[in-house]
Amino acid sequence: MTAPNVRRRNRLRLPLTAAVVALGLMLGSCSVLAPEQPTVSSADPTVVGDVPENLKDFYTQAVTWTSCNGGFQCSDVEVPIDYSAPDKASIKLSVIRLPATGKRQGAMLVNPGGPGSSGVDMVKDGGKSYFSEKLRGAYDVVGFDPRGVQRSAPVKCLDDAQMDAARQMVFDETTDAGLAAIEAEAKRQADLCKTNSGPSLPFVDTVSSARDMDILRAVVGDSKLNYMGFSYGTKLGATYAGLFPARVGKFSLDGAMDPSLDIDQVSMGQAVAFENALRAWAANCLAGSECPVSGTVDEAMAQIRELNAVYTDTPQQTPEGRVVNGTEFTGALAFGMYSTDLWAPLSGALKQAFAGDASGMLMLADFSADRDSDGKYNSNTSAAFTAINCLDYPMNSDLAHMDQQAELLRKAAPTFADLLSYSGMSCKFWPYKATGKPATISAKGAGPILVVGTTGDPATPYAWAEALAKQLDSGVLVTWKGEGHTAYGRSNACLTSVVDDYFVDGKVPVAGTSC
Numbered sequence: 001m002t003a004p005n006v007r008r009r010n011r012l013r014l015p016l017t018a019a020v021v022a023l024g025l026m027l028g029s030c031s032v033l034a035p036e037q038p039t040v041s042s043a044d045p046t047v048v049g050d051v052p053e054n055l056k057d058f059y060t061q062a063v064t065w066t067s068c069n070g071g072f073q074c075s076d077v078e079v080p081i082d083y084s085a086p087d088k089a090s091i092k093l094s095v096i097r098l099p100a101t102g103k104r105q106g107a108m109l110v111n112p113g114g115p116g117s118s119g120v121d122m123v124k125d126g127g128k129s130y131f132s133e134k135l136r137g138a139y140d141v142v143g144f145d146p147r148g149v150q151r152s153a154p155v156k157c158l159d160d161a162q163m164d165a166a167r168q169m170v171f172d173e174t175t176d177a178g179l180a181a182i183e184a185e186a187k188r189q190a191d192l193c194k195t196n197s198g199p200s201l202p203f204v205d206t207v208s209s210a211r212d213m214d215i216l217r218a219v220v221g222d223s224k225l226n227y228m229g230f231s232y233g234t235k236l237g238a239t240y241a242g243l244f245p246a247r248v249g250k251f252s253l254d255g256a257m258d259p260s261l262d263i264d265q266v267s268m269g270q271a272v273a274f275e276n277a278l279r280a281w282a283a284n285c286l287a288g289s290e291c292p293v294s295g296t297v298d299e300a301m302a303q304i305r306e307l308n309a310v311y312t313d314t315p316q317q318t319p320e321g322r323v324v325n326g327t328e329f330t331g332a333l334a335f336g337m338y339s340t341d342l343w344a345p346l347s348g349a350l351k352q353a354f355a356g357d358a359s360g361m362l363m364l365a366d367f368s369a370d371r372d373s374d375g376k377y378n379s380n381t382s383a384a385f386t387a388i389n390c391l392d393y394p395m396n397s398d399l400a401h402m403d404q405q406a407e408l409l410r411k412a413a414p415t416f417a418d419l420l421s422y423s424g425m426s427c428k429f430w431p432y433k434a435t436g437k438p439a440t441i442s443a444k445g446a447g448p449i450l451v452v453g454t455t456g457d458p459a460t461p462y463a464w465a466e467a468l469a470k471q472l473d474s475g476v477l478v479t480w481k482g483e484g485h486t487a488y489g490r491s492n493a494c495l496t497s498v499v500d501d502y503f504v505d506g507k508v509p510v511a512g513t514s515c
Helices: 053-059 119-130 133-138 160-168 176-196 206-219 232-243 263-286 297-313 326-335 340-354 359-369 381-392 399-412 462-471 493-505
Strands: 066-068 072-080 090-098 106-111 139-144 225-230 248-254 449-456 475-483
Touching (some): 053 072, 072 206, 090 206, 106 206, 133 493, 160 176, 297 326, 326 340, 326 359
Parallel strands (some): 225 248
Antiparallel strands (some): 072 090, 090 139
């Protein structure tokens, strides 16, 4: 079987930077019930800190925590839309906390990644199981939806039917007509985002979210921020540390991003890491029984690429009437790399696909997109992902440049190159210019910051953790020798103990500690 001419369906979104961290933790909502705790104010000057006068009302605001979802407490916290003009308008961030079960040391803010994933859902659906008893005994676990995400002035672009339609689109960028169609669709989606989103759309960047976290720190009554960030949450945490180094408490940045990389370098790093992760899956699969591929690892990879080429050239219809194209197929492969718990389901889906049934691959693609069987998309992760990254990264949408980068990706990572190519198209017609740019972060003056890296991480390559640990003046690299995305909550007792002992007992691990 030979690969046809490449035709790729452009999803008009950026690379797979930090998708779902904890599978199954991203569903549901926080419903407010009876009052649990009286209104409190963070007026203590030792908590508020030295902040500009025009921000003090936000730092000292009174919040009421109400019980929600059995054992949790929920609230809304007001933050300015634009920190350069905080008096003009504000939005509310949705916040949830799981109170400490023992002697409380403070609150620990968490972010699951994305950008675009919900911290409220992470804590509500997994707070009691994902974080250890030791950690929950000492800290309130606090999740929040960052600005633009889910319940916090969410970015809104496509409705459910439009999302389904967009995922089915296939473009041939080798022709003038195909390129024109891609650009028209990119502009259409950007226009819909501007029309359907609120006034905060130009201000959903990472720096603004990091500044929001300092208000959250004051609201929960801590003079220093304790924080556990995963994947994109490491970029958010590192950004906070760079802005407020003196207010850094206990910090763990797990599945680290390298903030100094531009979007082309991010895409290349991810493409190679996903390729290596699929090779690890193939080696594991070939060593077992009923593997859908055969021969050597190289031969197995070739078989998967040949099957992917079939879907790229001729999208396959599922028994229910939906279609799986090449990008959905590759996206399902990528999603299967996020956890070794997904390796067996991926093997089953590929076995079906080789037999002519695309339904298993569609199921994985739908799960990745947070689409349920009724056709409802249960989050705005895709929209928020694009909006945040278009502000965080200056994009080069010059066609010659994107073509050159695509060719480099194909040489380095032929299986996943098409999924991660042409990133600039997503933001070519974005209504607001990027405000961020790649830069190293040193956070001079901050206390010890754990940087946790997984050697086989497909979405945030281990080299990024090494780089961030070196950039941070007080970075301490901790390594988990394993496969899948991030470490805490899914690795082993060694890694859990290292992180817990740091947060609870103040034991800073030796740099280079490996589990």
